[in-house]
Amino acid sequence: MAFVNWFKRHVVVIAGLLTLAYLLLPNVVVTVFSFNKPNGRFNYEWQRFSTDAWKDPCGVAGLCGSLSLSLQIALWSTLGATALGTAIAFALVRYRFRARGAINSLIFLPMAMPEVVMAASLLTLFLNMGAQLGFWTILIAHIMFCLSFVVTAVKARVMSMDPRLEQAAQDLYAGPFQTFVRVTLPIAAPGIAAGALLAFALSFDDFIITNFNAGSTVTFPMFVWGSAQRGTPVQINVVGTAMFVIAVLFVLVSMVIGNRRHRRKA
């Protein structure tokens, strides 16, 4: 009876932690299998412990090339989408003008569209134009689908900004440029950073849209996809583990910095 009562009181916590375990189980498997030494081509069964793959992450032909290509594309599409998206977000929040409704739906639709549909229609356009599929078509596609997410993230932040701060700056004889750089931009920065981070993650991880519009260019997700058929090298698990660790560390560090800044202000 005591157990039943305990269970009743903690049922939400137990269920929540089980879901968390479900979410993290693949990451655990990826990490464990990055230390595997498989016998055949496939790294699906545990054989024996080895750190070979960690010592030689570029030991598989094409892996590090595709990784650096993905990083480049993610970097450029983050820059592009963040610049274009921030401008749109400011225009939408700060100004009243015609066609706002139409523009809002144009921003919303790419997020509500299944990726295959976008990917396929963009490919029809490129085929019709006779464009050479490759780096540029991937970049164009990535900026396109990251844009809406950046707009949403920046908009949320700019909307909660107090416009009186800018008015105060102008009352203190700051020019429009000075006001923007010294007041507006620092306040909007967390929103812009969140948008940029989201764009980077989306672009780096995108497979469906890239698969349609890449031609014979191989990004990292496409390399993983291809290797799933040929036999996945252990190095892929190494990269997956490293990405997870870097992401967690990055968030932890940014949180510690944020906390410290918060405390200093208080």
Added chain:
Amino acid sequence: MSTLTEAPPPLSPPAPEQKPPRRRGRWTPYWLLLPGILWLVVFFAAPMVYQASTSVQTGSLEEGYKVTWHFVTYWDALSEYWPQFLRSVAYAASATVLCLLLGYPLAYLIAFRAGRWRNLIMILVIAPFFTSFLIRTLAWKTILADGGPVVGALNTLHVLDVTSWLGWTSGDRVLATPLAVVCGLTYNFLPFMILPLYTSLERIDGRLHEAAGDLYAKPSTVFRKVTFPLSMPGVVSGTLLTFIPATGDYVNASLLGSADTGMIGNVIQSQFLRVLDYPTAAALSFILMAAILAMVTFYIRKSGTEDLV
């Protein structure tokens, strides 16, 4: 920018009804919007139009395609691929329901029970986003492997007998069955359910729970009458964020499924990239879009939260 900028700012505060002068030009919003909107028009809206026109074209890759208003393509595509359409909707709907059932307790845990662990759990929910989702999906091949611990346990508990009878699995296997695909879909889109749920749960005033308790409501009643209704915005946006991408997904069906579990995304992908039958592929992706729009509109009407999307 304009002459307005050089004018000295008013030394005395303006009268309340007088708005401060706009310091930026009338055209500024349009200049800000232009590049981004142009990008979306050229690379998002225009391609949709192109695709619509492709779907009513006939011809061949060698001789080129012409618009002939050949609407029969739609009918042919639908009559040939309706099983894949049905399967996509069924898999995506099951995954969405599972995401809601699994995601709600975790979102609730983070919002109300986590205390100082809140940030850590949030990081653990978001961090997998930064690991390639393809790698994580491939990990499910290891987890669900034939003769692995998961399949072994399900076998011992005779769960697989029941699921095989229902047609979700086949024999001693979980991989290459509908169950594996739904499991993968649920896993991949779970964060898209948890985050909106958490956002709407977090906004709920904790005092409402106390008030309900003071009025002698049992915990289950508090949940049913207070918490859940107030979290509806999160439920609606979470289900949409899960259902829409899951319907069009073809990665899970390819990696974890078999030829019998193909979804409509698989068909569109192979028609476009392997068979090179562009009109059929375009028609299929248009039907998918229309079906999703119709279902989403109906759902939003039903849930009565039109202003939330």
